[in-house]
Each structure stands twice: as structure tokens, then as C-alpha cells.
Amino acid sequence: xxxALRAFQRELDVTGHNLANVxxxxxxRQVTDLKSNDPTNxxxxxxxxxxxxxxxxxxxxxxxxFLEARRNEVGADQxxxxxxxxxxxxxxxxxxxxSAPGIDDALTSFFDSxxxxxxxxxxxxxRQQALQAGQTLANRIxxxxxxxxxxxxxxxxxxxxxxxxxxxxxxxxxxxxxxxRQSVNGGGQPNxxxxxxxxxxxxxxxxxxxxxxNLPDGTVSVSLNQLSLVAGAxxxxxxxxxVDPIAGTIGVGDAKVDVRNGxxxxxxxxxxxxxxxxxxLDGLANAIRTGVNEIHELGTNAAGATDLKxxxxxxxxTGAKDFDLDVAVKGKPEAIAAGTSGAAGDGDxxxxxxRLRNQGSAGLGGRTFGNDFADLVTxxxxxxxxxxxxxxxxxALATQVxxxxxxxxGVSMDEEMANxxxxxxxYQAAAKALSSFDSMFDDxxxxxx
Amino acid sequence: MRISTNHQFDSFSRGITDTQRKLVxxxxxxxxxxxxxxxxxxxxxxxxxxxxGAVKQSIGQYVQNGKMAKGVLAATEGAxxxxxxxxxxxxxxxxxxxxxxxxxxxxxxxAAEVVGxxxxxxxxxxxxxxxxxxLFAGQRNDKPPFTAQGSNLVYNGDGRTRFAELAADQTVPIxxxxxxxxxxxxxxLESLRQALTDGNTEKLSQTSIPEMQKSVDALNLExxxxxxxxxxxxxxxxxxxxxxxxxxxxxxxxxxxxxxQAIMDYRLAETAYEAALNVASxxxxxxxxxxxxx
Numbered sequence: 211x212x213x214a215l216r217a218f219q220r221e222l223d224v225t226g227h228n229l230a231n232v233x234x235x236x237x238x239r240q241v242t243d244l245k246s247n248d249p250t251n252x253x254x255x256x257x258x259x260x261x262x263x264x265x266x267x268x269x270x271x272x273x274x275x276f277l278e279a280r281r282n283e284v285g286a287d288q289x290x291x292x293x294x295x296x297x298x299x300x301x302x303x304x305x306x307x308x309s310a311p312g313i314d315d316a317l318t319s320f321f322d323s324x325x326x327x328x329x330x331x332x333x334x335x336x337r338q339q340a341l342q343a344g345q346t347l348a349n350r351i352x353x354x355x356x357x358x359x360x361x362x363x364x365x366x367x368x369x370x371x372x373x374x375x376x377x378x379x380x381x382x383x384x385x386x387x388x389x390x391r392q393s394v395n396g397g398g399q400p401n402x403x404x405x406x407x408x409x410x411x412x413x414x415x416x417x418x419x420x421x422x423x424n425l426p427d428g429t430v431s432v433s434l435n436q437l438s439l440v441a442g443a444x445x446x447x448x449x450x451x452x453v454d455p456i457a458g459t460i461g462v463g464d465a466k467v468d469v470r471n472g473x474x475x476x477x478x479x480x481x482x483x484x485x486x487x488x489x490x491l492d493g494l495a496n497a498i499r500t501g502v503n504e505i506h507e508l509g510t511n512a513a514g515a516t517d518l519k520x521x522x523x524x525x526x527x528t529g530a531k532d533f534d535l536d537v538a539v540k541g542k543p544e545a546i547a548a549g550t551s552g553a554a555g556d557g558d559x560x561x562x563x564x565r566l567r568n569q570g571s572a573g574l575g576g577r578t579f580g581n582d583f584a585d586l587v588t589x590x591x592x593x594x595x596x597x598x599x600x601x602x603x604x605x606a607l608a609t610q611v612x613x614x615x616x617x618x619x620g621v622s623m624d625e626e627m628a629n630x631x632x633x634x635x636x637y638q639a640a641a642k643a644l645s646s647f648d649s650m651f652d653d654x655x656x657x658x659x
Numbered sequence: 660m661r662i663s664t665n666h667q668f669d670s671f672s673r674g675i676t677d678t679q680r681k682l683v684x685x686x687x688x689x690x691x692x693x694x695x696x697x698x699x700x701x702x703x704x705x706x707x708x709x710x711x712g713a714v715k716q717s718i719g720q721y722v723q724n725g726k727m728a729k730g731v732l733a734a735t736e737g738a739x740x741x742x743x744x745x746x747x748x749x750x751x752x753x754x755x756x757x758x759x760x761x762x763x764x765x766x767x768x769x770a771a772e773v774v775g776x777x778x779x780x781x782x783x784x785x786x787x788x789x790x791x792x793x794l795f796a797g798q799r800n801d802k803p804p805f806t807a808q809g810s811n812l813v814y815n816g817d818g819r820t821r822f823a824e825l826a827a828d829q830t831v832p833i834x835x836x837x838x839x840x841x842x843x844x845x846x847x848l849e850s851l852r853q854a855l856t857d858g859n860t861e862k863l864s865q866t867s868i869p870e871m872q873k874s875v876d877a878l879n880l881e882x883x884x885x886x887x888x889x890x891x892x893x894x895x896x897x898x899x900x901x902x903x904x905x906x907x908x909x910x911x912x913x914x915x916x917x918x919x920q921a922i923m924d925y926r927l928a929e930t931a932y933e934a935a936l937n938v939a940s941x942x943x944x945x946x947x948x949x950x951x952x953x
Contacts, residue, residue, distance in 0.1 A: 232664050239663075299697075306698035308705060308914075309691075318713045322720035329727060329823045329833065332801050333790055554801035555792065555821050555834075564824055567717070580713045588706030591698030598699065609673070613666060620663020627947040 213263030236409030297480020331548035394428035492529030509547025795837030
């Protein structure tokens, strides 16, 4: 009887614990596993087994290991795609914003200003316009590049934060491993510690493609490709540098770690996207330099100077970072060489510059400058869209798996309340039985007096 | 399937965040009127918009160049018309001077008139356009092309053609060289003046009259060339404006939402959002706790 009271009280405790943790993230509902006690044998002529009540065999967590593993896989993909989407949206906003005046506008205005100049090359107003248009184009390309550079720096900062978090989680898991091992050694079942560790592993699996292995001593070993992050109570930190986003690795030499999934990989992919956009801009800037200067150098300005560059150029070419007007013309509209002969009304160089808009550039694979930029816009848009679409799919998948997981492991308040009623009744019954027994005993004692 | 409490909450809150996101997206489309607010909304469309925008902007420049060209050609035509009148007057003088009914005194007066014409010719030859460029100087249009030196008209221009870019691969010449048109006329006027002063009627009728005719013809020819160019400019302008309209239409097809559709979508999204909020608030009215006694 008393064993029943103790058992039912335990059950109420567990129910209370479940209710208390209904909102705890990562909490797995617990159930008591009752077993009837070994019977005592009494001899009344022949051996009769008399039951000796009930006890709690274990308090276990209700989980589905297969679903958990599946959820972690999906989480890794989700993490990767969402991190990549965040980074690439930044690139899209910088390079391909349809509502803001962009490089394409500046490019067309540049060509147009030379078209106007070709008919009236000796007009100061026209020259100033052409110079200004060139300056605007250079400024805009430079600004776009530097905004991408800032984005890259903030992404690298995020990489640092992610690695720090991985290391934080890893070290936490190692500590939990130790506590769990000691408890398991002593025959216990540390359900709440196990939940904590599973929760940490779940978060870790969204950050990088870790592999876990449950060991018989109750610990979990965690590895990230070449790195053994957690082994028992031992924790080895991930290196924080150098980061190679194209190869997808962190660290160098023996300490190099590959990262193939999770937020960290997504951040690497985003960095790759930023790099690729910067390279396209470099290509465009250099092609503009070459194309414009080749023509402008053939012209003579009013002062008789020839072989002048319009955009600053160097060998090797420097790209978009410092793209600007050449010192020969910067701030000097009269220095523009609008015609070959240098005569006041000779605008054939300006005409050729205007027509450059329709000429393919060898440095851009035969594309015109405008088309190259339009291609870049489309390419960036496509990348973002592809990642967003894939993320939507993973999110839907994750929701599905989560639903199944919750169905198995989640606490249902109504269910616990119903259990509570049941255990309450059982407790009342056992207490009643005990009190009947007690009053029967009283009667017996009364008879003996 | 067993339903956990968290699952209920999660599905309500997911319902709210999803419908809210769709509401904001459809709101953006209805407010901006654009279906492409980010390149990823329609990557190919976004690329087309860049290309079409560049073409449309360049057409605007060609049209502007055309207006400038019209101005210069019209000013040239005006000056040439005046020179033409001058040549016709000289022709008349030559005819009168060749006639026997005119005396030496009259011829002397006519000679004086010719001097006046020569001066006017130099001025007309140095006509400037609205921007101060000299119309007949070729590409050396920052300085007056004509100076009279004794009996000669010296041309300091270079006689080269100036162009206006009126289409992607089309230029139209916008100037006329002052030589040989005006230098010839000046020389012929000089010869006329000399003949009048000398009273050389034979020269007047054998040489001056046909020469003046030649100048008149040459001027007429040049004027008709300019007329043709003006027509070309006008035709191109019409073509450009038509093309511009067509592009505007195509751009709007790619870029803009159908406003009626956008507003309907917004209303639907709003309704869905309200429903999600409503359901969530109703969802937890009932639980076992309401029914447990004590």
C-alpha cells in the first residue's frame, strides 16, 4: 500500500514537472515507468506468490531518435540557406536595387553627355556636363564597391560570432557529458541534463555539419569533419582564423577544418557571393577604363595636348576600388580631348565615345558595358531567388518534422491534466485502501484487548 | 496524431507570421505599384528593365541632339537665304549694268552698291548660331571664318563637317562650309564691281551675268541640301518618339502591377491575417482546466 502511495506520488511529481516545463525549449516529456515489485513467496502448504506492490522502475523521456536526427539534418540545411539568404540580400540591395539610381543610369548619362558634346565640343557647359557625368560614373562604381566591402566586413564579423557560439556550445556539451557520465555511472537517468545536451546539440547542428555519436558511457562525441570538437569531457575549440570562404575552411595546416553545412557554411557562401560581385565590378571598371582611354588618347584638346587618359589607369589595372578620373582631366573640363584635331568644332572623339555604348568589350566577353551590368543584376537576383526558394522548402520540411517531433515529445497540457486526475484518483484509492486496512487492524487490535 | 501544447501555439503563431508577411508584401506592391521591388522578385525582368531603361534614356538624348541640329540648320538656312537674296540682287545689277540704257554715273552708283553687298556678304559669312559658334567656319568655329583682304575674301575656317548624333548609328551633318560658296560669290562680286566701274558692258553680259547665275544656283542647291537634312531630322524625331512610347509601354508591362489585382490581393491578404489573429485568440478558450472541479 505504502509503495503505491510512494509510486503515485512520484507520478504526480513527474506530471507536475512536465507541466512546469511546457514552455521550456527542447524539453522532452517524461513518463514514469511503473513495474510491480517482485512478489514475496509465502508458504501455506505450497508456495504462493504474494504481490508486493508497485514501484517506479524509471522515469524516462519520450523521444524518437530517428526524428531527432532528421530534424538536425534539416536544421543544418536551414541554417546554411538562411545565412546565405541574409548575406546575398545585402548584395542585392547594394548592386541591384531597381528603385535607386544605379551604375546603369550613370553609364548611360556618361555616353549621352559625350553624344551632346560631339556637336558642340567648344562649349564649356557641354564639357562640364561630360566631365561631371564621368565623375558621377566613377563615384558610383567606387561607392558600390566600398559598400560591398563593408558588407563583407560585417559578414566576417558574423562568421566570428558563429565560431564563438560553436565553441561555446561545444564546451557546454563537454561539461554536460561529464555530469551525465557520472550520473549514469551511479545508475541514474539524468533526464533534464540529457534534454539540455540535446538542445545544445540541436543548436550546434544548425551552425555547422557536426556528426554526433552516442557512446555507451552516456557521453556524446561531437566531430566537425577533421576536428574532434567534443570527446567525453574534453573540448577542442574551433580555430577562428584564417577563413577561406571559397574553399569552405577555417584554420590552416593541421588545424584546418572543412565546413560543409550549417550557418557557418551559409556565411561562407554569402562571402563568396560578395566576392564574386566585387570581381564583376572590377571587371566592369577595368573594361570602361580600357575602352574609354583607348579612344580618348587618340584625341587632342584645345591646348594641343594628346595621348591623355580620361579615367585613371595603371599597369596592372586596379579595379573598382579606386576607379576615378585621370589627373589630366579631373576638374578640368577644358582638358577633355573631344576631337582628333583639337579644332574647336571637332567632336569625332566624343562621338566615338558615345558610340562605345554599343560596342562589345573584349574584357567583358564581348558584352557591352550596359549589358554586362544588366547581366550582373539578373545573376544576383537569380542567386537570391534560388536560395530563398530552397529555404522555403527547407522551412516547410522543418515544420513537418517539428510537428512529428512535438507529437512524440511535446507536453500536452490537457493530457497532463488528465493524467493528474488519474494519479490523484489512484492515490486516493491507495490512501483509502490503507485507511481501510488501518481500521481493520484497529478492529483486530480491539478484539485482542 | 498526438497534439502537444507547443504544437498548438506554434501553428497559431506560424499562421500569424506567415499571413503578416504576405500582407506586408502585397501592401508594398499596391503602394509602389511595382511588381519588381527587388531583383529577386523577377531576375530576368530586372535585367530587361536595366537594358530597356538605357535604350529609352539614349533616345531622349538623340531627340535633344535633333533639336540642337534643327536650330543650327535653321540658322544656316536663314543666313544662306539672305546670301541668296544678295546674289539675286547682284544678278539684277549685272543685268541692268549690261544694258545700253544705263549711263556711267548710274554704273558708278551700282558699283558702290556692290561694295555694300560685299560687306554684307562678309557679315553673313560670319553668322553665329545661338551658342556663339560660327556657322560657316567648318570645325574652326570659335573664330570668324571670313576676312576681306583687298579684293579677296580670305577663308580662315577649315571647311570640315560637324555632325549631330541622331541615332545609334546615324549622324547628320549640321554645317555648310563657307567656301567655295561665299568666296566664289565674293570674287564674282569683285569682278562685277570692276566691270561696272570700267563700264565694260561686254564683260558684264558675257561674264558677270552667267557668273551671278551660277552663284544663285549654287546657293539654291545648298539650301535644298539643308532642307533635306531638316526633313531627316524631323523624320528621326518622329521615329524616336514612337520608339520611346513603345519602350515606355514595354517597361511598364514588366515593371508594374495590375493595380486592380494588387488591391484585390491586398484585401485577401488582410482578410487572411485577420482570420489568423481571430483563430489564435479563440484557440485557447477551452482546456481541461475549465472542467476540473475543485
